[in-house]
Amino acid sequence: MHGFAIVDRQPVADASAIWQTTRTENLVRHTNAVIIEHNDPEYDVQVRSLTANRCVVLTQGTEPPPKLAHAQHIEYLDDFIDRITAHQGRILEAIADYSPREKTKLISPRFTPVPVLAAPEADEPRCRALAVDNYVCAVWTTWLSAEEQRVRRPVSPKTGKSPWIMTPDLNSRTIAEFPAGFAEGMNPNPR
16 A cells, blocks of 8 residues: 545535655655546546555545545544554553563653644635645654654663563564554555
8 A cells, every 4th residue: 555545525616636645764745636627537547546556535525436435534544543542552551561560760752642633724625635634644643653662662772682661462673554453444445
């Protein structure tokens, strides 16, 4: 999967807006934004091209074009946020459990606050799509930030032994792109 495609297609608008978001390294970035007029003869081809291999998220009130079979409504990200909050809690719990057991005082990480969807600047396709895309970027970045904190603690820097601070289920040395269980519900749009 290449990332997300945010689609705004309102019944009263003359055009759709599609914003793409991609992860590069541990950064999440807007990578493309396109406005497509609904009367464009290549409309379906362009939508399919811009959403291929991406999880499609629809803005509030969007009527998905017929080719977006796997599109998710914005509320789908509520599950992502719930998983982030639980994950942050499990990391803090592992650190709190390790400190007294090893008679050490560890500093707990400060996690990025869970983002909130902001209202669009204007009631236009590009603004609605951008507001949701900013939200998707912030949510995904919050997840990756928590993962960065977790992967700092699976191996003891002194002994090289693992597991160290993290519990066995949190002990992977690899940053997970998405929470377990969440990614399985994200079906990238086919080409």
